[in-house]
Amino acid sequence: MATSEDSLQRAELLEGRLETTIHFRIAEAKSLPPPDLRSTRDSYVVVTLDQEEMYRTAVVEKNNSPLYGEEYMFQMPREFRNLSFYVCDAGGIRDARIGKVAISKELLMKEGITEDTWIPIRAIDADTEVQGSVHLEVNVYERLANYVLTIRVLECHELSSFGTTGLPDPYCQVSILMSGRKEWSDPKRSQVKKKTTDPSFTEVFEYTFRSFEELTSVFVKVAFYHGGRVGDNPFLGEVNLSMAEITMSRSHNAWYQLCSRCESQSRSNPSDLGSLRIKAVLLEDFIHPLKSYELLSSALLESLEVENLVDSALFILSEAHKNRSEMGRAVVKIFLKSNQIDELMKAVIKHEVKVTSDSNTLFRGNSLASKVIDEFMKLVGQEYLQRTLQCCIDEIFDSKRNCEIDPLKLTDGDYLDVNMANLLFFVEKILSAITASALSCPRSMCRVFALLKEIAVSHFPDDSDSVQYTAVSAFVFLRFFAPAILNPKLLNLRREFACPVVSRTLTLISKTIQGIGNIGAVKQKGASMVRKEVFMASIYEQIMDNSHIRSVKEYLTAISDPQGGKESSFDIAVYREGYLVKRSQRKKVIGTPKNFRRRYFCLTDKRLYYAKGKPDAPLCTIPVEDILGVEQVDEDTFDMKLMFQVIQKDRILYVQAKNSVDLMEWLSAISKSCPTPPPDTFHNGAYLNNSWSCCSSADEKAAGCKSVSLYVKMLGKKEVIDLPVVLHNVYRMLLQCQAKLMDFKRDASEMARSSMDESMSTDGTGEEGTLPTKDSASNALLPPAEGRQRLNSMSARSHSPGLCSSSTEDHSPGVRPKSMFTRGTHSVTVDGMKSDLPVRLKAICSLLVFVKNMEVSSDINIGRNTLKSGSSSEAPFRCQQGEAYLVQ
Secondary structure (H helix, E strand, O other), rough: OOOHHHHHHHHHOOOEEEEEEEEEEEEEEEOOOOOOOOOOOOOOEEEEEEEEEEEOOOEOOOOOEEEEEEEEEEEEOOOOEEEEEEEOOOOOOOOOOEEEEEEHHHHHHHHOOEEEEEEEEEEOOOOOOOOEEEEEEEEEEEEOOOOEEEEEEEEEOOOOOOOOOOOOEEEEEEEEEOOOOOOOOOEEEEEOOOOOOOOOOOOOEEEOOOOHHHHHOOEEEEEEEEOOOOOOOEEEEEEEEEHHHHHOOOOEEEEEEOOOOOOOOOOOOOHHEEEEEEEEEEEEEEEOOOHHHHEEEEEHHHHHHOOOOOHOOOHHHHHHOOOOHHHHHHHHHHHHHHOOHHHHHHHHHHHHOOOOEEEEHOOOOOOOOHHHHHHHHHHHHHHHHHHHHHHHHHHHHHOOOOOOOEEEEEOOOOOEEEHEEEEHHHHHHHHHHOOOOOHHHHHHHHHHHHHHHHHHHOHHHHHHHHHHHHHHHHHHHHHHHHHHHHOOOOOOOOOOOOOHHHHHHHHHHHHHHHHHHHHOHHHHHHHHHHHHHHHHHHHHHHOHHHHHHHHHHHHEEEEEEEOEOOOOOOOOOOOOEEEEEOOOOOOOOOOOOOOOEEEEEEEEOEEEEEOOOOEEEEOEEHHHHHHEEEEOOOHHHOOOOOOOEEEEEOOEEEOOOOOHHHHHHHHHHHHHHHOOOOOOOOOOOOOOOEEEOOOOOOOOOOOEEEEEEEHHHHHHHHOOOOOOHHHHHHHHHHHOOOOHHHHHHHHHHHHHHHHHHHHHHHOOOOOOOOOOOOOHHOOOOOOOOOHHHHHOOOOOOOOOOOOOOOOOOOOOOOOOOOEEEEOOOOOOOOOOOOOOOOHHHHHHHHHHHHHHHHHHHHHHOOOOOOOOOOOOOOOOOOOOOOOOOOOO
């Protein structure tokens, strides 16, 4: 079968790599059928590739038209047939599936669902829940006066399973059908294979026909069932072959996709189950080598050298792209990777302070500086945020205390004094946790806060008493802690959405924290907010006293010290975290069963640890220096799928991922964190019953029996911040805003010509050749006619494009040379432009030139290098439904 390892191995031979990602959004559902005993449902949505769960939304309580509002993107881990969205009821003792929406891979690849679309929810028919493929061998030969047909089921791949650990017990049943689907003879069945999704069979099924016409008139049905239940055995899939379409002169050896039963049809009216509003797209991107993004990377990094930041490529990108959060996240990663994050922060802060006239509005808008610092805090401060707020947020969710203090929203049985006391209790607890956490603040954040304070005070010396606090609180309170309190799920503090009572409590606490963040040095800062919401006056009066103001000031002073905080194990972003199932490591305790437990795992740059739950203390910590490598474990070792091992110096930790995407991401994260190259060999089994299950060696310290997989090696080669991927995301942003960039270029060209006209009028020289022609500036990107013609006629057979290169062609004196396409590569160059071209115009042209080059390069590489499933002769592979490919 074509695997991710095969794809990576082929990609290693190409210049760049092809990455396929699936992006979906689950917006909402409507008109879900009410349950029997309740008027409303508690529901959630499970997303699967075939039948493997990839994602699960939070539960929305008591709503038949729930709003989910969740989206997710992941790299496609394997081939699949359907992306399915199961709507599930969480209100009973055991969750039940209401219905589903299924989208085929063919639809995703062809057009996808690019906008939020209402799709009817259909009933779930067990016979249609089919996945996997089967390898068949069919032979026909003559015996005496008869024709003998032999059918051999060699193996199956990825049959449907029953949950993460519920492997099926499959068997096959072969039937010969006449026209009209009547059975020609009694079905024959194989032995049951225990607990496997990839069974191999040894039986050969033989049938005798009296004539060739009789043989070619029949159909062969090979069906698979799960034999582990009493009564009707669950259907796993089937294949139907027409003997008239099979070549009889040689052995027929092919893989087929399993299909649902022909007679299976859903009997429910789709409209009876409501509708689901979703978006789903499959994105196929060719990620070029890093050198292909040098023009873009240089343009962004050189923005720090531009005298006026407005004229830089960085600022132009922020102006053109509408999603500044996405832009800020990419920019932060690029400058972090280049070790220039402090210089970036200094540049954007200086620009923001320079263009702000009132210190009270400093960093209050959706500016470049605000978004860059905001995304930086999210990236490096995630664990600091969790350690500070996690316990408080959990208590609010668990207690569900009513904190409503708005008299207009009180209901019968509510007491204002009790609710006020509840709210004060939570506000005091959260504020104390924040102000006591200064020493835990990552030092990289402290350096940024120090820059904020220093630059703001120097620009507003008359307001230095207040601005030294408000400049920092505008980020740490208003943009860091307050949003996390308002929506804990957004920043991974909780898995589920808050119920209405808890949501209102979080809203009131967040409002109070924002007010505290605005106090600065002056107590009267909360007056304007009190006028807007009078019911908040009493809470502000109790919180904004001298004691609280003093503690907040001390906290802001401490975190704005460049040497404050500490370099700790959580000083940078967490690489990977989540719940996994682990096998006990208690090797030294004789007689202790090797049981499996669900634990919370977290990987940072310094350690891998696990605990009973996210807020709990670690049960075991493994320094990354002790991790020698990570590899997958054979499925038969523990009769469990998705197993991998963390190889240490003195022991091995066996862990199970929740799905194939989770497995790939954990393998990738741990491989990247290993400081040393992986060993050459490893054991793909476990040491059980005094021997290795993979090679039967009795020596526990024996060298590995299998070479390290190329798949894991290549995952380990990728950096934690994959710079080519980040830069490619910026390229996608530029693609989306090309029209704006062209508008910017036109405006900059007009300004350049006006400025030159004024200069010429002032100088009075009128010397011909010193003023560019009308087309030379405004059409700086237009290639000569030959270049345009070559670009338009570009096809996938074109030569590989090169990078932007310097033009050595001579130009007429006094005329600014146009950007042009390099003849051999169709690449555009801006290096021929004179250095006196306005800085902003040159930056815009650089971005547009990069986009044009990448458009050409991407089209050529995808056309030349895309390897479709089934093109390899190394192994059998999947085929489309209704067809098979012969194995040579």
